[in-house]
Amino acid sequence: MAIFKGNDVHVVAPDVAISFFKGIMPFNTLDAETLSDLARHCRIDFFPKGTRVLTADSTELTHLYLIQRGGVKAFLEDDNGEVTLKDFRGEGASVGALAIIRGTRANLNIETVEDTFCFLLPREIFLDLIEKQAGFAHYYLKSFSEKIVITAYSELRHHKVAPRSNEDLYLFSIRVGDLVKTLRKIAASATIQEAAAFMSEYRVGCLLVHDTIDEEEIVGIITDRDLRGKVVAAGLDYNEPVATIMNSPVQTVLSQSLCFDVLLKMMATGIHHLAVERGGRVIGVITSHDIMLLQGHSPYYLFREIRAQQQIAGLYPLAQKIPEVIRGLIGEGAKAGNITQMIAILNDHILGQMLTLLEKEMGPPPVPYCWLLLGSEGRREQTFKTDQDNAILYADPGDEAQKQAAEAYFAVFAAKAIDHLVNCGYPLCPGEIMATNPLWCQPFAVWTHYFDHWIAAPEPQELLNSIIFFDFRAGFGETMLAEELRAYLNRQIAGRDLFLFHLARHCMETRVPLSFFKNFIVEKDGEHKNRLDIKRQGLTPFVNFSRVLALKFGVKETNTLARLKALMEGEQIQGELWSAASEAYELQMQQRLVHQLRQIEAGILPDNHIDPADLSDLERRMLKDAFAVIERLYGVLERMYPVM
Amino acid sequence: MVNFFKPKTWFAPPHPLIVQNREAFAKFDQSKPLTEYTFVVCDTELTGFDRKRDEIISIGAVLIRDLQIDLGTTFHQYIRPRNIEHTQATLIHRITPQQLAQAPPLAEVLPAFVEFAGNSLMVGHFLPLDMDFLNRAARKVLGGTLSNPGIDTMRLAQGYRRVLNGHFQDEEDRSCSYVLEDLAKEYHLPMFKAHDAFEDAMQTAYLFLFLLKKFRKGGLLTLKDIYQAGKVGNMWY
Numbered sequence: 001m002a003i004f005k006g007n008d009v010h011v012v013a014p015d016v017a018i019s020f021f022k023g024i025m026p027f028n029t030l031d032a033e034t035l036s037d038l039a040r041h042c043r044i045d046f047f048p049k050g051t052r053v054l055t056a057d058s059t060e061l062t063h064l065y066l067i068q069r070g071g072v073k074a075f076l077e078d079d080n081g082e083v084t085l086k087d088f089r090g091e092g093a094s095v096g097a098l099a100i101i102r103g104t105r106a107n108l109n110i111e112t113v114e115d116t117f118c119f120l121l122p123r124e125i126f127l128d129l130i131e132k133q134a135g136f137a138h139y140y141l142k143s144f145s146e147k148i149v150i151t152a153y154s155e156l157r158h159h160k161v162a163p164r165s166n167e168d169l170y171l172f173s174i175r176v177g178d179l180v181k182t183l184r185k186i187a188a189s190a191t192i193q194e195a196a197a198f199m200s201e202y203r204v205g206c207l208l209v210h211d212t213i214d215e216e217e218i219v220g221i222i223t224d225r226d227l228r229g230k231v232v233a234a235g236l237d238y239n240e241p242v243a244t245i246m247n248s249p250v251q252t253v254l255s256q257s258l259c260f261d262v263l264l265k266m267m268a269t270g271i272h273h274l275a276v277e278r279g280g281r282v283i284g285v286i287t288s289h290d291i292m293l294l295q296g297h298s299p300y301y302l303f304r305e306i307r308a309q310q311q312i313a314g315l316y317p318l319a320q321k322i323p324e325v326i327r328g329l330i331g332e333g334a335k336a337g338n339i340t341q342m343i344a345i346l347n348d349h350i351l352g353q354m355l356t357l358l359e360k361e362m363g364p365p366p367v368p369y370c371w372l373l374l375g376s377e378g379r380r381e382q383t384f385k386t387d388q389d390n391a392i393l394y395a396d397p398g399d400e401a402q403k404q405a406a407e408a409y410f411a412v413f414a415a416k417a418i419d420h421l422v423n424c425g426y427p428l429c430p431g432e433i434m435a436t437n438p439l440w441c442q443p444f445a446v447w448t449h450y451f452d453h454w455i456a457a458p459e460p461q462e463l464l465n466s467i468i469f470f471d472f473r474a475g476f477g478e479t480m481l482a483e484e485l486r487a488y489l490n491r492q493i494a495g496r497d498l499f500l501f502h503l504a505r506h507c508m509e510t511r512v513p514l515s516f517f518k519n520f521i522v523e524k525d526g527e528h529k530n531r532l533d534i535k536r537q538g539l540t541p542f543v544n545f546s547r548v549l550a551l552k553f554g555v556k557e558t559n560t561l562a563r564l565k566a567l568m569e570g571e572q573i574q575g576e577l578w579s580a581a582s583e584a585y586e587l588q589m590q591q592r593l594v595h596q597l598r599q600i601e602a603g604i605l606p607d608n609h610i611d612p613a614d615l616s617d618l619e620r621r622m623l624k625d626a627f628a629v630i631e632r633l634y635g636v637l638e639r640m641y642p643v644m
Numbered sequence: 645m646v647n648f649f650k651p652k653t654w655f656a657p658p659h660p661l662i663v664q665n666r667e668a669f670a671k672f673d674q675s676k677p678l679t680e681y682t683f684v685v686c687d688t689e690l691t692g693f694d695r696k697r698d699e700i701i702s703i704g705a706v707l708i709r710d711l712q713i714d715l716g717t718t719f720h721q722y723i724r725p726r727n728i729e730h731t732q733a734t735l736i737h738r739i740t741p742q743q744l745a746q747a748p749p750l751a752e753v754l755p756a757f758v759e760f761a762g763n764s765l766m767v768g769h770f771l772p773l774d775m776d777f778l779n780r781a782a783r784k785v786l787g788g789t790l791s792n793p794g795i796d797t798m799r800l801a802q803g804y805r806r807v808l809n810g811h812f813q814d815e816e817d818r819s820c821s822y823v824l825e826d827l828a829k830e831y832h833l834p835m836f837k838a839h840d841a842f843e844d845a846m847q848t849a850y851l852f853l854f855l856l857k858k859f860r861k862g863g864l865l866t867l868k869d870i871y872q873a874g875k876v877g878n879m880w881y
Contacts, residue, residue: 014706014715016834016846044713046853048861069834117834117850120712 017042017119020068024092024617026139034133043120044068047112054096054106061106063120065095070116074108088113092617097140100126176262177255179291180276180284186242187212188219192231193238195222206273206285209246218282220246223273250275255283259291260334263300266291267345299325299342306349312357312420319350319424323384323600330597336589337561344380347426352476354420362413366405367443369394370482371417373475374433375468379543380559381589384596384606387429388421389468391440393447393481403443410441433468444481451489455499463502470547471558490554497641500552504641507544508634510537534592535608538626542585545633549573552640560585577632584626591619658788661758668763669791674868678860681867682764683708683795684719685852686757687844688774689739691725699725700777701744703757704842706849707764711856713849719760720842722747754778754785765867766794769824769848797848798822800855800870807862827851 017039021027027035043063047053053065056076071090077083089095099106100123130136185208186195199207205224211217222242230236230245251271253262255278266272272288288300302325306318322343329339355371375389376382392410397403414435422428435441442450454466470489474482493499532538546563549555555566561582568578596606612620658666686705692698700723707717722739724747747753757778768774771794779789801822821827824847825838833850836843856870864870 014718014842014846016836017715040716042715043710044715044850044853045711046850046857048858051861069832115832115854117853 014039020066020119024066025621026133026135029135030129030133038121038125038129041122041125045118045120047116047118049112049115051112051116052109053112054108054110056107056109057105059106061096061099062123064097064100064123064126065110066119066121067091067093067095068117068119070112070114072110072116073113074110077109090620092620094140097126101130101137101140175256175258176253176276176286177278177283179259180255180286181290183208183282183284185210185215185218187215188243188246189241191239192227192236192242192245195242196227196238199224199227205289206287207242208250208275208282208285209242209248216281218250218275219243220248221250221273221275221285222246250282252277252282253286254278260329260338262286263288263291264338264341264345267300267303299329299346302346303349306346306353309353310357312354312361313423315350315354315420316423316425319347319426322346323597326384326593327597327601330593336586336593339593340381340383340589343382343384344377347377347382348475350424351421354424355417355476358413358416358420362409362416365394365413366402366409367395367397368478368481369410370477370479371435371475372472372482374472376471377475378468378471378473378558380473381543383589383593384600386426388418388426389429389433390418390435390475391433391469391472392435392442393485394441394443395478395481396443396445406443410435411438414441431465444485447485448488451485451492455492455496460502460506463506467503467506467547470551473558486556490551490556493551494554500548501641503544503551504548504637507541507548508637510541510544531609531611532623533608534588534595534610538588538623539585539592541630541633542581542588545581545637548637573636577629577636580629581633584629587622588626591623659755659786661755662782662786662788662790665758665761666788666791669793672793674871675866677865678856678867678870679711682762683767683852684761684764684792685713685767685845685849686719686761686774687768687841687848688777689839689841689844690777693773695776695780698777699723699727700750700781701725701747702739702841703753704840704845705757705760706842706845707760708767708849708853711853711860713846713853718842719757721753721756723753724749750781751785754781758782758786758790761790761792764792766790766792767797767848767852768794769797769844769851771796771798795852795870797824797852797855801827801851804855804858807859824848824851 018035021030021035021038027038030038047070049070053072054061067089069091071088072095073088074095075083095110095118096106130140181204184198184202184204186198188209189212190198195207195209199205207222208218209220209222211219220243222245226245226247231238236245251265251269252275253265255276262274266274266288274286275282276284276286291300302318302321306315309315309318325346326339326343329342334342351371351373359365370393372378372391372393373389374391376386377389392414394406394410397406418428418434418436428434433440450466450469454463454469472482472485542564543560546560546567549567549572550557550563553567553570553572555563555570557563557566564573564578564582564585567573568575573581591610592608595608595610599606615623684705684707686703688700688704689702690698691701702722703719705719707714709717722743724744726749766775775790775794782789805820824844825835827833828835828847828851831851831854833847833854836847836850838844838847859870
């Protein structure tokens with residue numbers, strides 16, 4: 001009877017070690033048998049607070065230390081006793097990995113800053129893992145590799161979003177190349193009737209049109225709708241060549257594009273038949289219908305419902321469906337950048353349809369107008385149910401009568417619109433930055449004065465209040481008005497370094513939560529004690545940084561990722577900083593989305609306060625790296641706008 | 645001081661394991677550095693606290709060497725009680741009656757445990773209770789009691805609190821809880837699920853390691869130092 005072990009493999013390894021390893025990277029990739037074996041070779045040690053665990057250049061490592069409870073600091077000490085703090089490491093972090101891998105003595109001093117329990121994994125066993133387990137060496141030698149980023153996303157997905165039964169969605173796994181059907185095409189010189197017969201024969205709703213001589217050259221596309229609208233309804237002769245009714249040129253997508261990206265393109269452009277290209281050749285057509293068939297709860301389905309809705313009240317329940325659609329996308333592994341884009345598109349369509357119906361109800365406006373979206377909506381970075389931040393910009397009236405008519409019309413129009421938006425589930429802006437506020441429902445000339453004022457005399461408090469206006473974009477209506485205002489703004493800002501200086505300085509006032517340890521720097525008081533405000537402390541620095549540089553260099557984009565990309569393309573920031581910043585920003589967006597989604601599903605009002613205790617080891621690590629990027633951004637601003 | 649002179653049983657010579665056990669501790673030296681001892685941290689689950697009627701139904705233990713918990717040297721065994729009907733009524737443990745019915749009897753488990761305990765010191769939370777049941781069983785099964793010196797982590801925790809509060813406070817603070825789970829919470833130890841002999845032994849091992857190293861950081865380097873400073877009570881049970 002073997003009931004205790006020396007080296008007896010039948011004894012079950014203690015759960016405490018196995019569940020610990022399952023919770024930390026990269027051990028969580030190991031199979032159960034390996035984990036159980038590891039656990040049985042571990043020891044547990046305790047180091048009271050203030051214990052020196054390792055001494056640089058002196059301690060030989062016999063074990064890898066994995067922190068179960070507590071935390072350590074890593075530091076270097078020079079000959080004069082000068083101490084440089086390198087790092088804090090908390091639960092789930094390891095100590096000594098690099099030295100073991102390199103076969104050197106400890107390279108840092110390690111001292112516990114709390115009472116600390118560690119799992120000790122023998123050196124030989126750790127080296128064996130490094131050698132035999134894919135990903136182990138990679139994990140310890142590279143800090144922010146792509147693989148880890150991917151794992152982080154998949155972890156977020158799998159652990160934070162509860163699985164649903166029939167979650168059979170494919171938007172992110174299927175590429176359009178896999179969906180595309182046999183290519184059907186016809187020469188441009190063929191008659192309309194020939195084309196229609198051909199379409200009937202093959203039961204297709206659209207047909208590519210190729211050059212009469214060069215069959216490889218696709219020159220256009222015709223659809224059922226063209227036959228109906230341009231031929232039958234218009235009484236066109238069936239013997240005309242198809243070239244007369246085709247749409248040209250054809251919009252194309254690459255065959256390796258994900259269905260999700262193609263869907264985004266269709267929704268953004270309103271074109272629902274796209275040619276699919278592989279290696280420079282068109283291999284077929286993809287339609288929104290093909291993609292829709294993939295799934296029931298698709299964003300596209302909702303999108304169509306919104307477009308088809310003819311009653312404003314009918315939009316209310318549709319707007320409430322947005323979180324459900326977004327949930328599906330997160331579940332499928334969409335990245336935050338894509339998701340917020342999708343949220344923006346859906347919200348824009350709700351707004352657009354609602355205002356269209358409202359115009360029908362009230363009659364046309366006396367002057368053209370543009371419904372402006374500000375702040376996060378302006379940046380296309382809303383998550384769930386962000387406050388309304390909007391305004392109305394209308395064309396300068398020609399005379400006093402028109403001025404009064406416009407004021408009267410837009411006051412009623414705005415009041416009704418805001419009401420409907422509230423019913424759709426978009427809460428009111430507590431700061432009254434909404435089109436219903438007469439201050440923010442103004443003609444073009446007044447808006448230019450506002451911006452002149454903010455730029456010319458930047459009062460710190462006023463600057464703070466006006467910041468969200470600098471992220472405006474057209475939500476609905478006469479887009480040109482918004483574009484003109486943006487062009488005006490960029491002209492005015494050029495060379496106004498005092499304004500940008502204040503903006504930059506304001507940006508740097510947000511502390512970097514650098515002391516990322518198991519407690520981070522979290523809000524010290526109030527309701528959200530010990531929680532990290534991921535919006536204010538994590539995301540806002542990126543938003544602010546991008547805004548300052550976008551305004552400085554006249555970048556028209558308002559979206560943070562788009563601004564960063566434009567700045568990189570304009571060589572105003574380095575490519576490496578761009579990729580680090582984009583990655584860090586997007587990961588935090590994801591973190592926030594998942595957090596809010598879970599709150600919505602728990603019936604809680606979504607907020608931005610994340611409890612560090614809810615984060616996995618990997619998530620903390622990723623956040624920590626993200627915070628380090630903020631320091632670098634501030635460095636750029638610091639050099640650009642030094643205090644002296 | 646050494647208790648193998650106490651009368652054990654007149655009916656049979658003690659089991660070789662017991663003889664071996666006695667010899668191991670015949671000349672026990674308390675003055676060596678703490679790192680030179682091994683400790684077996686153990687916990688028993690009982691059907692109840694009635695010494696006449698109740699029985700051990702599970703033993704869990706883990707070894708501490710070099711002042712580190714050795715996860716490779718653990719002991720966990722359920723024991724089939726003689727009176728299994730009585731057991732079902734009183735169970736508050738996580739053990740199912742089926743598990744108990746399939747488990748070996750005490751006569752098989754105890755020798756293995758004595759062997760596991762070897763030359764180590766016994767450590768337990770409120771150890772006298774566990775030792776009382778273990779020794780009564782050992783007397784019956786092996787014809788003698790265990791000679792391993794013991795340390796009660798509850799007394800150790802009281803000693804630690806006395807040290808923290810200053811030595812002059814004679815009165816025990818009645819408001820303090822010395823329940824294992826409460827101590828683990830107070831010292832922010834990783835938590836284990838209660839009422840499982842092995843999990844409780846692990847919890848006790850964490851507490852023991854914590855207290856021992858806290859004492860050690862305060863300059864108490866030998867077993868004798870710990871006994872004296874902590875006034876942890878009798879060494880033998």
